[in-house]
């Protein structure tokens with residue numbers, strides 16, 4: 345027998361013992377996983393992992409393999425956490441996540457803002473037939489509440505603007521109310537400074553608008569710093585307020601349509617920073633709706649607060665050839681420095697690769713919810 349064969353025999357014997365011990369350790373880790381699920385405890389325990397590494401390094405006869413031993417222990421603990429994540433995933437009703445509902449017809453629609461709002465425009469563009477007697481709401485949250493209470497079936501809200509980014513309050517409300525995205529619509533946004541008929545710019549003292557109206561028009565306001573900028577419900581609510589006030593010192597940032605509807609004049613045209621300023625609106629409903637034509641998926645999840653978890657998760661999108669469209673993070677309410685991640689990607693939940701990727705995200709997340717699978721809008725629709 346060669347020396348090599350002798351060595352390998354020794355390794356075989358050691359591996360046999362290691363594997364038996366490893367299996368035993370995984371069973372105990374699984375039991376700890378069950379305990380954590382039952383007591384709502386996080387899987388990752390940084391302090392415990394440090395102690396495991398420290399105490400075991402003291403068992404070494406010399407420092408020669410200290411680095412490798414540390415790596416070995418870290419790997420074992422990573423695998424142990426994988427098993428615990430499986431325990432946690434099995435405790436959730438996975439199929440429930442994909443429960444699809446039929447679209448509501450005829451539906452009662454609601455939108456954000458007074459008549460003349462961009463949301464109303466988005467609603468008219470999205471629904472093939474103009475909805476009958478749509479209801480309007482003056483805060484994002486009142487619209488979410490109306491969907492939750494069943495007062496309306498669907499609501500139209502802005503979620504992202506090409507120059508200012510995510511409308512984070514809407515993302516937070518999607519999480520808070522557990523509602524679903526059933527569709528989306530792009531609208532090109534032109535903001536104008538509007539006021540009472542016959543008013544001139546030098547009469548203006550204060551301007552009302554939704555915060556988005558101001559944020560999208562900061563370049564214009566650099567030259568009018570003497571004007572008070574007063575945040576108000578929506579751009580169209582601001583237009584109506586200026587009209588109702590009859591005050592020539594008040595102006596609003598709103599659309600041309602809002603100016604026409606509320607009988608106001610345009611004092612300064614196209615004051616938005618970006619000429620191609622566009623907002624993405626979402627159609628929100630109570631339940632998940634999907635059909636084979638849907639080609640975009642949105643999810644929200646949170647991860648264990650541990651190095652590398654986001655990387656390990658996002659890697660799988662490449663592995664399953666899924667095109668990521670967008671990632672947005674928001675703080676978790678009441679949890680300092682913890683984040684919810686909102687992800688949009690291409691695909692349909694019935695696709696094999698999407699299903700696999702979602703299974704993986706679900707398994708690796710502390711919190712997971714499928715927000716919607718819907719038809720991606722095109723910008724020139």
Ligand SMILES: C=C(O[C@@H]1C=C(C(=O)O)C=C[C@H]1O)C(=O)O
Pocket residue numbers: 373376387388389390392393396420421422424425428
């Ligand atoms: C097994 C546990 O869960 C995780 C895995 C550990 C391990 O495998 O030793 C240690 C701490 C936790 O991050 C535990 O909490 O003890």
